Amino acid sequence: MTEHATLDAYGVLTEPATLKIQRLLPGPIERVWAYLTDSELRSQWLAAGRMDMKVGAPVEFVWRNDELSNPPAQRPAGFPEEHRMQSRITELDPPHKLSVTWEGSGYVSFELQRQGNEVLLTVIHRRLPDRETLLQVAGGWHMHLDILIARATGKEPEPFWDGWSRLKQEYDRRLPA
Structure with missing residues (x-):
């Protein structure tokens, strides 16, 4: 399965409500782990937010997608400049999961796995409630x-929003209705 992971591979449904997407990143694994767990590094590609490294700890993700590229793209109607989400760590195995x-x-x-000088990052999003959420999440x-x-x-x-809009349409064509 990992031989299909590339820098731009599309996510796939492994179950009707489960999206799996993989990327190969330059190592070492500790560097990629830091991009997942350090608020400042995570804010450069996903969302800021303090993360206490223990199971059960709360995490607040703070998205500011307009700030992910320079210049930013036009934000689609209905999306706020900032979005906050309360989460909780349910599993932790540094620097692997x-x-x-x-x-x-x-x-x-x-999930992180060493692949020579690279690191395979596998993101699995489970229990997506409906197709519209699936398409937004897959593009995201x-x-x-x-x-x-x-x-x-x-x-x-x-620019984030340009890419997201294009990818959401592509996933609409790729994923089963």
């Missing part, structure tokens, strides 16, 4: 991970 609750749409796990994870790849390789990412 982090799982958290995902308000309104299940659970997310991040894909775009956020593209930004992580750009940050980890010293490149400037595509």
